[in-house]
Amino acid sequence: MFIIDAHLDLSMNAMEWNRDLRLPVSVIRSREERLTDKPDRGRGTVSLPELRKGGIGLVVATQIARYVAPGNSLPGWHSPWQAWSQTQGQLAWYTSMEEAGEMVMIRDLPSLERHVALWTGPATAGLPIGYILSLEGADSLVTPEFLHRAWAYGLRAVGPAHYGPGRYANGTDSSGRLSPDGKRLLQEMEQLGFILDATHLCDDAFWDAMELYNGPVWASHNNCRALVDHNRQFSDDMIKALVAKGAVIGGALDAWMMVPGWVRGQSTPEGMGCNLEKVVDHLDHICQLAGNSLHVGIGTDLDGAFGKEQCPYDLETIADLSNLSGLLAKRGYKPGDIENILHGNWLRFLRMAWG
Numbered sequence: 034m035f036i037i038d039a040h041l042d043l044s045m046n047a048m049e050w051n052r053d054l055r056l057p058v059s060v061i062r063s064r065e066e067r068l069t070d071k072p073d074r075g076r077g078t079v080s081l082p083e084l085r086k087g088g089i090g091l092v093v094a095t096q097i098a099r100y101v102a103p104g105n106s107l108p109g110w111h112s113p114w115q116a117w118s119q120t121q122g123q124l125a126w127y128t129s130m131e132e133a134g135e136m137v138m139i140r141d142l143p144s145l146e147r148h149v150a151l152w153t154g155p156a157t158a159g160l161p162i163g164y165i166l167s168l169e170g171a172d173s174l175v176t177p178e179f180l181h182r183a184w185a186y187g188l189r190a191v192g193p194a195h196y197g198p199g200r201y202a203n204g205t206d207s208s209g210r211l212s213p214d215g216k217r218l219l220q221e222m223e224q225l226g227f228i229l230d231a232t233h234l235c236d237d238a239f240w241d242a243m244e245l246y247n248g249p250v251w252a253s254h255n256n257c258r259a260l261v262d263h264n265r266q267f268s269d270d271m272i273k274a275l276v277a278k279g280a281v282i283g284g285a286l287d288a289w290m291m292v293p294g295w296v297r298g299q300s301t302p303e304g305m306g307c308n309l310e311k312v313v314d315h316l317d318h319i320c321q322l323a324g325n326s327l328h329v330g331i332g333t334d335l336d337g338a339f340g341k342e343q344c345p346y347d348l349e350t351i352a353d354l355s356n357l358s359g360l361l362a363k364r365g366y367k368p369g370d371i372e373n374i375l376h377g378n379w380l381r382f383l384r385m386a387w388g
Contacts, residue, residue, distance in 0.1 A: 034372070035152050036354055037379040039093040039283040039332035040232075040254035041079060042169070044123035046336050054080045055135055058350045072298075076340030078350045081135050084162050087352030090152035091139065091376075093253055093332070094127065094164040096120040096188070099195055100172035107197050109172075116173035124186060127164065137161040140187045142387040149380065165383075167230060167253065170195030170204070177201075177218045184225050191222055192230035192253070194238060202238040205265045211241040223248040228386055231255075231275065232332075236264065243274050249386035250278045254285040254332035256315040261293050269322055276323045279385070281378045283332020284312045288343045291315065302346035309345045309353075313360050316374060326370035330378045331357070 046052045050071065052061050058080045068074040084092070098119035099109035110116040130136040139145050148163040167190035174180060180191070193215055194204030201215035211219070215238070222229060223246060231252045234242060243250075252275060258266035267275070267282070275282060288302050289295035291311040302308070316329045323329075335344060335351050347353070361371045369377075 034088060034355065034358055035091075035149075035376050036087060036089045037091045037093075037330065037376045038084075038089050038335075038351070038354070039251070039281075039330055039379060040167075040169075040285070040334050040337075041092045041094050042097060042334070042337045043079070043092070043094045043164070044126045045095065045097055045338075046077070046079065047126050048123055050077075050336075052077060052080075055082075055130075055133070056080060057082050071338070073336070073338065073340030073342060076342050077336050078340055078344060078348065079336040080350075081130075081162055083350040083352045085157075085160070087350075087355050088152075088157070089162075089351065089354060090157065090160065091148060091163040091165070091379075093167050093190065095167050095169045096123045096173070097169040097195070098123075098173045099170055099197075100200055102198070105197060113172060113175045113200065117175050117179070120168070120173045124166075127166065131161075135161055137163050138187050139163045139165050140189055142384065145380075145383055145387065165189055167228075168192065169230075170199060170233070171201045171218060172199055174201075174218070177214065177221045180218070180221045180225055180227070184227070188227075190228035190230050190251070190253070191218075192232050192234075193218060193242070194233045194235065196233070202242070203235045204233040204238075205235070208235050208237055210237045211245070216241075216245060219246050222246070226386075231280070233265070236268075236271075239271060240274075243278070249382065250275065250280045251382060252280060252282040252332075254283045254334045256285055256290045256312075257318045260315055260318060261290055263290075265290060272319055272322050276328050279382070281328055281330045281382045282319055283330045284316045286312055286333040286335055286344050286348065287337065287339060288345070291345070297343075301342070302344065307345055308347045309356060309360055311345065313357070313364060316361075317364060326366065326373045327378055327381075329374055331375065 098116035101109035193202035
């Protein structure tokens, strides 16, 4: 079945992890066997061939570059201009993949419909992977007016926050309302037609954004606080607010977000019983709150600075997302519901946002 993954950090992996994503995952792992600079070396799960193998023909692919102020211990760039330049290097990688015939940018309804027709047709072998460009954390936008430049080169979704304090909004493990510039950012986004990605917004900024933003809203990769109690997750009230806005929420496959009690650097997926069934728990929780299957999708975040050491133990590569179909059927989800979750909800959302 055709699958959409609403969150992959492809350019980060290519440019910062130095992975040639045109190669099979097995080859990428082999080249990293002796590297120790990152905990996920030799354990990656994502490449373009694996996406094709799994029928994952459309992804939301990110640019990401955090600004860090003095005293901020998170990794990042020391000025917004540096962060902006990093995102432009990432954009150049996507452009090079298009030139190589590996990927194709999806930026409007006509390009979406053409691409979906190809991937749901009789012959899909060798097709380019479609990507919708998203910015994870808005720190790299030097001013809100930079949104106009970004829209022109194809950016279509923006998450104002990532981890920690941000220039426009505070994110995971921080608190505080939207800054004045953050409110201006949302105004510019709405005027241009951007999708607001609510993922990573701290609670205060989340509720500000829900009140202020009248454009399309989704949450590309987020799980449920009721199942794993952490501020990175959505509370039931937050989920209900997103449902009321017509949002779709993508289930993430980062193990610590899937099972309670995960200890970074110590826990293992096998030891914690973290398998694909666990993400189905989160998807089902949202469906029960919504009363239907219309507000959930897949947004794996696979290889988002983690690999096999921190994802479901029954997923060897991203191609194994196709196994979700059978797991959802075991839970009593009908074929139409399964299609909604694996691609239909994202397509409906995009058709409404871009129609």
